[in-house]
Amino acid sequence: MRVNYFGLKLFLDGMIDKLQPGASIVNTASRARAMWRDNIEEEKALMALDPTRLGAFISARNIDPVRAYKLSKEAVIDDHS
Numbered sequence: 001m002r003v004n005y006f007g008l009k010l011f012l013d014g015m016i017d018k019l020q021p022g023a024s025i026v027n028t029a030s031r032a033r034a035m036w037r038d039n040i041e042e043e044k045a046l047m048a049l050d051p052t053r054l055g056a057f058i059s060a061r062n063i064d065p066v067r068a069y070k071l072s073k074e075a076v077i078d079d080h081s
Contacts (some may be wrong), residue, residue, distance in 0.1 A: 001046065001052065001058075001068050001071065001072040001075075002054060003072075003074065004069070004072035004073060005046065005047075005071075005072040005075045006051045006077060007039060008052070009025065012027075027076055027077075029073040029074075029076045029077050030073055031066075035070070035074065035076035036077050038077055039071065039074055040078065042061070043071065043074050043078045044070060044078075045057070045076045046071060046072075046075050047075055047078070058073060067078060
C-alpha cells in the first residue's frame, strides 16, 4: 500500500503542476481492483489515512497481504477516477 497507493499519490501530487495544458496522466490498476465499489468505505479510510499510520490501519483491520494489494489497487481507481 505504501508503493501502490501512497507512492503513486505522492508522485501524482508532485507532477500535476508540471503538466502542460491538456496533458493527461493515465493510471492503470490490475484486475485485483474489481470489487472497488463493494469496499468503498475501507478505501475511503485508506485514502484519508496519514501514511505514517499505515501499520496501525493494517493491524486494526486485520488486513493480510492479498487484501492489502487489492485495497491499494481499489484505492487507485477510486481516488483517481
